Amino acid sequence: MPTMNMVQALNAALDCKLAQDADCLIFGEDVGYFGGVFRVTEGLQARHGRKRCFDAPISEGGIIATAIGMGAFGLRPVVEIQFADYILPAFDQLVSEAARLRYRSNGEFWAPITVRSPYGGGIFGGQTHSQSPEAIFAHVTGLKTVIPSNPFDAKGLLIAAIEDDDPVIFLEPKRLYNGPFDGRHDRPAASWADHAAAEVPDGRYVVPLGSAAVVREGEAATVLAYGTMVHVALAGIADSGIDAELIDLRSIVPLDIETIVDSVGKTGRCVIVHEASRFGGFGGELSALVQERCFYHLEAPIERVAGYDIPYPHAFEWDYFPGPRRVAAALARVMEGG
Amino acid sequence: MVTTIALHLHIPEPVSRPGTEADFSWVEVPAAGSVRRPEPTAADEDTRDLPYTLIRVLDEDGRAQGPWTPRLTGDQLHQGLRAMMLTRVFDDRLFRAHRQGKTSFYMKSTGEEAIGAAPSLALDPHDMCFPTYRVLSWLMARGYPLENLVNQIFSNAKDPLKGRQLPVLYSARDYGFYSLSGNVGSRFGHAVGWSMASAYRGDTRIALGYIGEGSTAEGDFHEALTFASVYRAPVILCVTNNQWAISSYAGIAGAEATTFAARAVAYGIPGLRVDGNDFLAVWAAIEWAAARARGNCGPTLIELFTYRAAGHSTSDDPTRYRPADEAARWPLGDPIERLKTHLVARGDWDDERHAALARTLDEEVRTAVRQGEAVGTLGKSKPPAREMFEGVFASPDWRVLEQLRESGL
Numbered sequence: 001m002p003t004m005n006m007v008q009a010l011n012a013a014l015d016c017k018l019a020q021d022a023d024c025l026i027f028g029e030d031v032g033y034f035g036g037v038f039r040v041t042e043g044l045q046a047r048h049g050r051k052r053c054f055d056a057p058i059s060e061g062g063i064i065a066t067a068i069g070m071g072a073f074g075l076r077p078v079v080e081i082q083f084a085d086y087i088l089p090a091f092d093q094l095v096s097e098a099a100r101l102r103y104r105s106n107g108e109f110w111a112p113i114t115v116r117s118p119y120g121g122g123i124f125g126g127q128t129h130s131q132s133p134e135a136i137f138a139h140v141t142g143l144k145t146v147i148p149s150n151p152f153d154a155k156g157l158l159i160a161a162i163e164d165d166d167p168v169i170f171l172e173p174k175r176l177y178n179g180p181f182d183g184r185h186d187r188p189a190a191s192w193a194d195h196a197a198a199e200v201p202d203g204r205y206v207v208p209l210g211s212a213a214v215v216r217e218g219e220a221a222t223v224l225a226y227g228t229m230v231h232v233a234l235a236g237i238a239d240s241g242i243d244a245e246l247i248d249l250r251s252i253v254p255l256d257i258e259t260i261v262d263s264v265g266k267t268g269r270c271v272i273v274h275e276a277s278r279f280g281g282f283g284g285e286l287s288a289l290v291q292e293r294c295f296y297h298l299e300a301p302i303e304r305v306a307g308y309d310i311p312y313p314h315a316f317e318w319d320y321f322p323g324p325r326r327v328a329a330a331l332a333r334v335m336e337g338g
Numbered sequence: 339m340v341t342t343i344a345l346h347l348h349i350p351e352p353v354s355r356p357g358t359e360a361d362f363s364w365v366e367v368p369a370a371g372s373v374r375r376p377e378p379t380a381a382d383e384d385t386r387d388l389p390y391t392l393i394r395v396l397d398e399d400g401r402a403q404g405p406w407t408p409r410l411t412g413d414q415l416h417q418g419l420r421a422m423m424l425t426r427v428f429d430d431r432l433f434r435a436h437r438q439g440k441t442s443f444y445m446k447s448t449g450e451e452a453i454g455a456a457p458s459l460a461l462d463p464h465d466m467c468f469p470t471y472r473v474l475s476w477l478m479a480r481g482y483p484l485e486n487l488v489n490q491i492f493s494n495a496k497d498p499l500k501g502r503q504l505p506v507l508y509s510a511r512d513y514g515f516y517s518l519s520g521n522v523g524s525r526f527g528h529a530v531g532w533s534m535a536s537a538y539r540g541d542t543r544i545a546l547g548y549i550g551e552g553s554t555a556e557g558d559f560h561e562a563l564t565f566a567s568v569y570r571a572p573v574i575l576c577v578t579n580n581q582w583a584i585s586s587y588a589g590i591a592g593a594e595a596t597t598f599a600a601r602a603v604a605y606g607i608p609g610l611r612v613d614g615n616d617f618l619a620v621w622a623a624i625e626w627a628a629a630r631a632r633g634n635c636g637p638t639l640i641e642l643f644t645y646r647a648a649g650h651s652t653s654d655d656p657t658r659y660r661p662a663d664e665a666a667r668w669p670l671g672d673p674i675e676r677l678k679t680h681l682v683a684r685g686d687w688d689d690e691r692h693a694a695l696a697r698t699l700d701e702e703v704r705t706a707v708r709q710g711e712a713v714g715t716l717g718k719s720k721p722p723a724r725e726m727f728e729g730v731f732a733s734p735d736w737r738v739l740e741q742l743r744e745s746g747l
């Protein structure tokens with residue numbers, strides 16, 4: 001099995017779908033001849049032809065709107081929004097159109113589109129190249145939101161997203177593109193080459209949407225994370241010395257509630273980790289669900305580790321980023337209760 | 339009889355790519371001075387030819403030609419030349435500073451220096467510009483302190499934006515320079531609103547907005563034009579058409595079908611298409627549009643036709659998507675060289691004085707960078723980290739106060 005980084009795995013997924021499905025096509029800013037600013041679509045135009053993978057005008061609203069129209073016709077467009085921070089001009093198209101087309105037309109029309117977009121911090125991108133907007137999509141009924149944390153999942157989840165008949169927001173943790181990152185920014189960058197999940201099978205396979213992965217089994221507490229924070233949480237668990245179970249949600253809508261409930265039912269303690277700012281973040285929903293479904297198993301208040309409620313500040317990237325130290329501290333607090 | 343043919347999806351593609359020779363044979367360059375100049379008070383219908391030509395003043399010998407020639411003093415021209423040269427020296431040095439790990443990011447405006455410098459000098463000090471990240475020469479023309487720029491780029495303890503913003507996304511209110519943001523296009527409507535506010539108050543100030551040709555695809559551009567047209571806002575709206583938006587050529591923004599200046603026609607406002615590498619032509623167009631705005635005749639759209647001679651940013655390698663010799667073959671030349679030639683032709687400049695000015699500017703930039711390095715480059719010095727919690731609201735709410743405490747900063 002070839003070893004791939006996340007960029008290559010995503011490229012392999014797109015290559016596979018373009019080859020298999022003549023109705024699948026890709027467009028977005030700089031994705032055509034150039035191959036995308038993060039190189040995810042590199043070589044696809046040369047291999048599959050200009051009309052299968054082409055550049056779009058700088059109009060996120062236009063990109064999503066035309067993708068919806070193509071989807072309504074019967075195509076399966078995969079569009080790239082260059083940074084998740086720039087998805088906002090398309091927000092009305094996603095919320096009022098893509099998410100509701102099936103419902104309001106009673107199934108006459110639907111939008112089988114996939115919106116790929118790099119998200120998250122850790123690359124000194126400042127306020128508008130670092131955000132994690134997953135919670136605002138999770139809040140919208142009718143959108144699915146998927147976030148891989150490693151190359152194997154990235155390929156399988158992207159193929160599943162493209163084959164899904166509903167609109168999927170596919171957020172790619174850009175800090176993980178070239179290697180796993182556990183939040184210890186002062187250490188040399190790691191490579192996917194030494195990572196088990198970098199073995200990516202050839203051809204088509206899917207990781208179903210709505211299936212979480214237990215990354216580390218443990219008895220003392222449950223840690224819920226996704227994307228970059230899976231690696232950060234793992235480092236935080238190691239630092240804490242606490243035998244925590246780590247769950248990688250992989251998709252937040254649909255959400256694998258069973259895996260979460262089973263784990264918290266077993267451990268009785270829960271720490272939720274995300275990079276997005278805390279107030280109104282997806283951690284609030286997770287916390288409510290765990291409280292509603294596991295209340296009588298809980299031994300301590302649920303803890304949230306998240307970004308602060310300020311814009312992502314350029315010079316203070318590492319003061320802002322919720323690193324392993326904050327995860328370990330939350331684990332220690334959650335162990336004190338009960 | 340109706341014939342049915344299979345439909346075909348058109349995907350625009352530039353004439354040249356890496357490995358082929360640059361080809362600008364499609365660029366029509368009218369002679370300097372050949373375009374007529376209606377009065378700034380002219381009705382929109384009397385300006386309908388202007389979006390489809392190219393207003394140029396400087397001829398091949400550096401002589402000013404025709405009705406658009408602005409009446410500029412030697413001082414004004416020297417100021418313009420200085421600002422453009424300073425921009426170029428600064429860009430080159432700070433780009434290198436990025437390569438040396440002193441900052442996280444940098445963007446140059448090489449070849450586009452006239453586009454910020456001429457309007458900055460032509461407009462009044464109290465007018466407001468809503469910039470893109472590629473009009474550093476606006477600030478250079480107004481004498482913005484180089485140390486402030488360097489400190490912002492290094493995100494160090496003296497960064498006027500307190501380390502909160504990506505390098506080059508300046509804000510300089512006192513210099514008529516509105517706060518920049520990383521998302522493109524979104525301030526174009528602010529220029530319109532600011533100018534409407536001035537009209538509302540019965541003030542005399544006007545606004546100027548810049549947008550890249552690539553970013554005209556955003557709704558922001560069309561929304562701004564609609565509001566400007568409806569309320570006859572006293573605003574000058576400029577499209578910098580530098581041919582490239584990262585790797586996408588202008589055809590991806592609609593340049594195959596018509597010009598960017600021609601977007602004005604449908605909104606019923608004048609559209610001027612101007613040689614953006616001709617300092618005098620840019621000045622003249624801005625002066626014309628400003629007179630119009632100040633006379634309550636409403637907005638003007640100006641396409642500044644130019645070429646992005648450098649890469650998009652420090653993250654970009656343009657040889658991956660365009661021929662390496664494109665910049666050298668750009669038919670409208672270099673704005674600095676052209677203004678220099680003009681000054682020489684006026685008998686007001688020579689190679690020696692030019693070289694001396696270049697040395698002075700180089701030293702000014704070196705001094706500013708040395709000062710910035712003494713404070714500290716990226717990561718070596720920064721404002722107090724606890725200050726990152728300030729300034730979200732006018733007064734912080736409990737969340738931020740609690741988080742500041744929690745952070746231990």
Ligand SMILES: Cc1ncc(C[n+]2csc(CCOP(=O)(O)OP(=O)(O)O)c2C)c(N)n1
Binds near residue numbers: 650
């Ligand atoms: C809303 C938004 N979408 C996408 C981007 C990514 N992006 C940054 S610059 C750029 C190209 C802009 O091209 P243009 O407007 O022509 O200006 P130029 O860079 O050529 O000066 C793109 C696509 C962004 N910053 N903001």
